[in-house]
Amino acid sequence: MALRHFLRDMTLLVQDEADPARQQGAAMELLRRLVGQGGWLAPDFSAAGPAFRQVLLYNDPLDRFSLVAFIWGSEARQTPVHDHGIWGVVGVLEGEEISTEMIPDPGGGPMRPGRQDRLQAGEVMLLGAPAYDIHKTANGQPGAPAITIHLYGGNIGSAERRVYDEATSAATVIRSGYDNPVLPNPWSLPVAIFA
Numbered sequence: 001m002a003l004r005h006f007l008r009d010m011t012l013l014v015q016d017e018a019d020p021a022r023q024q025g026a027a028m029e030l031l032r033r034l035v036g037q038g039g040w041l042a043p044d045f046s047a048a049g050p051a052f053r054q055v056l057l058y059n060d061p062l063d064r065f066s067l068v069a070f071i072w073g074s075e076a077r078q079t080p081v082h083d084h085g086i087w088g089v090v091g092v093l094e095g096e097e098i099s100t101e102m103i104p105d106p107g108g109g110p111m112r113p114g115r116q117d118r119l120q121a122g123e124v125m126l127l128g129a130p131a132y133d134i135h136k137t138a139n140g141q142p143g144a145p146a147i148t149i150h151l152y153g154g155n156i157g158s159a160e161r162r163v164y165d166e167a168t169s170a171a172t173v174i175r176s177g178y179d180n181p182v183l184p185n186p187w188s189l190p191v192a193i194f195a
Helices: 002-016 020-035
Strands: 053-059 066-072 088-094 096-103 112-120 124-127 135-139 146-152 161-164 171-174
Touching: 002 020, 002 053, 002 066, 020 088, 020 124, 020 146, 088 096, 088 112, 096 146, 112 124
Parallel strands: none
Antiparallel strands: 053 066, 066 146, 088 124, 088 146, 096 112, 096 135, 161 171
16 A cells, blocks of 8 residues: 555656656655555565565656665675666665765776765665765665665666776666566555455
């Protein structure tokens, strides 16, 4: 029910508000409500393995927003340095995540760290303006599973974006895609009762 309500509210938001900055601000509050509730993410989409998984939960049919779960496995330590190119909001559903802004060196030298945010369950943060867009993330409790929910102002899996070499600031264009072969059903109920 929580996921379905969130998707309805996000669809109305992007339908009624065209300004990306205002979309992001309002979306932050919607995501805060979603990650503040437990029990809505089905086990098939939240089970942690050893590696890191990027699981698409929903993509708006017009690519106006996408909702993605990042499942931190027991052996996943941190992501490569990357950007997004579209606005984003990150919230922690379970565990902890550390986001470190990374600043490229214009002369091709090593990237340097900037602001660092440590998020715990129920907390949210912005990505892109007015915060930062280039970062790396890490599991705040290495070895323990964590689930973060990411909301983007477009289809992040098909968006052209970049990963960066920390030692040289060199950027490589990527499309990240998703790790799941099926999507969750936000219209299913936890328990089906037939009379």
